[in-house]
Amino acid sequence: MSADARGLAQRAHVLGSLRDFFGSRGFREVETPLLVPSPGLDVHLEAFAVPATRSPRWLSTSPEFQMKRLLAAGQRRIFQITRAFRQDELGERHHPEFTMLEWYRADDGMDAVVRDTEQLIARITGGEVHLADAPGTRERGRRIDTRPPFARLGVCEAFTRFAGVSADETLRLAAEDEDRFFRLLVDEVEPGIAALDHAVVLTDYPAVQASLARKKPDDPRLAERFEVYVAGVELCNGFGELTDPVEQRARFVADQAERTRRGLPVYPIDERFLEALERGMPPSGGNALGVDRLVALSLGTAEIARGMAFTDADL
Numbered sequence: 001m002s003a004d005a006r007g008l009a010q011r012a013h014v015l016g017s018l019r020d021f022f023g024s025r026g027f028r029e030v031e032t033p034l035l036v037p038s039p040g041l042d043v044h045l046e047a048f049a050v051p052a053t054r055s056p057r058w059l060s061t062s063p064e065f066q067m068k069r070l071l072a073a074g075q076r077r078i079f080q081i082t083r084a085f086r087q088d089e090l091g092e093r094h095h096p097e098f099t100m101l102e103w104y105r106a107d108d109g110m111d112a113v114v115r116d117t118e119q120l121i122a123r124i125t126g127g128e129v130h131l132a133d134a135p136g137t138r139e140r141g142r143r144i145d146t147r148p149p150f151a152r153l154g155v156c157e158a159f160t161r162f163a164g165v166s167a168d169e170t171l172r173l174a175a176e177d178e179d180r181f182f183r184l185l186v187d188e189v190e191p192g193i194a195a196l197d198h199a200v201v202l203t204d205y206p207a208v209q210a211s212l213a214r215k216k217p218d219d220p221r222l223a224e225r226f227e228v229y230v231a232g233v234e235l236c237n238g239f240g241e242l243t244d245p246v247e248q249r250a251r252f253v254a255d256q257a258e259r260t261r262r263g264l265p266v267y268p269i270d271e272r273f274l275e276a277l278e279r280g281m282p283p284s285g286g287n288a289l290g291v292d293r294l295v296a297l298s299l300g301t302a303e304i305a306r307g308m309a310f311t312d313a314d315l
Helices: 005-023 063-071 110-125 155-163 166-174 178-194 245-261 271-282 289-299
Strands: 056-061 077-085 097-106 128-131 142-146 151-154 199-201 218-223 225-230 236-242 283-292
Touching: 005 077, 005 289, 056 178, 056 283, 063 097, 063 199, 063 271, 063 283, 097 110, 097 289, 110 199, 110 225, 110 236, 110 289, 128 155, 128 289, 151 155, 155 166, 155 178, 155 199, 166 178, 178 225, 245 271
Parallel strands: 151 199
Antiparallel strands: 077 097, 097 283, 128 142, 199 225, 225 236, 236 283
16 A cells, blocks of 8 residues: 555545535535546547446546536536546656546636635645655755735746746747647756745746647637646646537637647547537636646655555555
């Protein structure tokens, strides 16, 4: 087993606190299938195929499509704590089977979901993360402030600040040289964020890096996408949600073409999800948060195995 008694107790406490948090705010807990007809078309994710079914199915990489169908069917505030599955993800902060918290607010936008996220993280961490062994540094006993509101930092601003790359060049790299964009993000930007002594909301992603988020009305080069970092640990990925079925289909088709170009498996488009958008999904904000990472940080570490009963190494 990976987690000790303290780790298992803290995990149980966090799961209970998550349900209390959303229940007290009028959210309804839902469940969606783990076997799905499309696991999403993100070129950075690889799904597990399940061959022993009557029609093609994959293990869910995220409950996003099904939860948005519930929004289109009239649900207003919903959340889910579920297992998700992604191939080729294994390490200190990754595991091929992991626990995800996902929630949505109908008739609300990204800002409301950011506030949810700040309050939730502050509640779980008590407003401060005390890392016994801080990731990305040689410091010990490092304290990270997680009291709301968190600092806001745009992606272009972060690339300029930590990598010396202009906003225009950042947008060009995101569109034309994705490998270089992500190398700079991983090698320069994320370590710069990790060195900060407070939680950070990274916002205003290049629109080409957010296939399910709506574009910013005042600058369509950017998308309403955010991620929250605590001591360099990326905890979540949230959106002001795209609700236009025509634009969403075009993005899916482009993602399929890109997967073909890269020699990756090409998954089908989830037609029922697009039908739900056509019927009408309200303006919404949503977020997907890694529960294992949040549990680990609440234990004072970035190593998710410290809060997991079993990992691949235990099986």
